[in-house]
Amino acid sequence: MAVTMADITKLRKMSGAGMMDCKKALTESDGDIEKAMEIIRKKGQAIAAKRSDREAAEGCVLAKKDGEFAAIIALKCETDFVAKNADFVALTQAILDAAVANKCRTLDEVKALPMGKGTIQDAVTDRSGITGEKMELDGYSVVEGAYTTVYNHMGKNQLCTIAAFNKESEEAAHNIAMQIAAMNPIAIDEAGVPESVKEAEIQVAVEKTKAEQVQKAVEAALKKAGINPSHVDSEDHMESNMAKGWITAEDVAKAKEIIATVSAEKAANLPQQMIENIAKGRLGKFLKEVCLLNQEDIMDGKKTVRETMKEIDPELQILAFKRFTLRAE
Secondary structure, eight states, X not given: OOOOHHHHHHHHHHHOOXXXXXXXXXXXXXXXXXXXXXXXXXXXXXXXXHTTTSOOOEEEXXXXXXXXXXXXXXXXXXXXXXXXXXXXXXXXXXXXXXXXXXXXOSHHHHHXXXXXXXXXXHHHHHXXXXXXXXXXXXXXXXXXXXXXXXXXXXXXXXXXXXXXXXXXXXXXXXXXXXXXXXXOOSBSSGGGSOXXXXXXXXXXXXXXHHHHHHHHHHHHHHHHTTOOGGGSSSHHHHHHHHHTTSSOHHHHHHHHHHHHHHHHHHHHTOOHHHHHHHHHHHHHXXXXXXXXXXXXXXXXEEEEHHHHHHHHOTTOOEXXXXXXXXXXX
């Protein structure tokens, strides 16, 4: 049976596949539209399985709100070319629309929603067959509150934020959504930072402080001995600086002895209380940087986000926020 242009056009509208793929599927199915659709679907499944170990680092991130409910979702693919394709963006939007309409709270719920003659997961697999790239859904998050807001950074579909508030305040909500995009907080305030994160940060701060105190002692001892610390701060520097005539072999030997002796002595006699105090100060700085309300307002660096919100409306509270980006930070 001859394949007509009308059949190819119809199959393209139904599947979103390219013209040649539709023509091949119709030829293989002897013009049967349903069988051709199944051929295209199986092609998608085969490609998805074949490319399962590939990295899907590009994609489209979108956010949407519907009254008291807001959500983010990302449809990921392998290349920027596919990510910017209008049909790919449209599929991402259709998936998000369905997720918000059904108030889905998990990614598994989204994947199981009906779409076309299958599920959303089937639709993603089918699209993989059309593009020839691995595709996967990721980053699905939701917030709920009396008022919600969404933000798509620069409209590029790469970074989105959503936030929920106890009451409406459109300008403040929008600015806070931008703040979240720009400054990447991990919690609203200190209470929202997991204890495990605080403990890990304290441990890092303690070790960093100890290393700095030891290094200061070593540098002071080297200077006292007439040796420039920057000339002997690594084996490579010692070798290259001897070759340049900046230090002698005797200087290197003396420096190594000082470094070993002073490091051991200082490490064994560090004032514990001082170390803990410095570490706590560093934890405080960390919490200021990662807690949304403690951060400097990007719209007014002289105020914190908490202070700005209080000026706008003393009763305004942020209840939750989510952020998703495809870019490494």
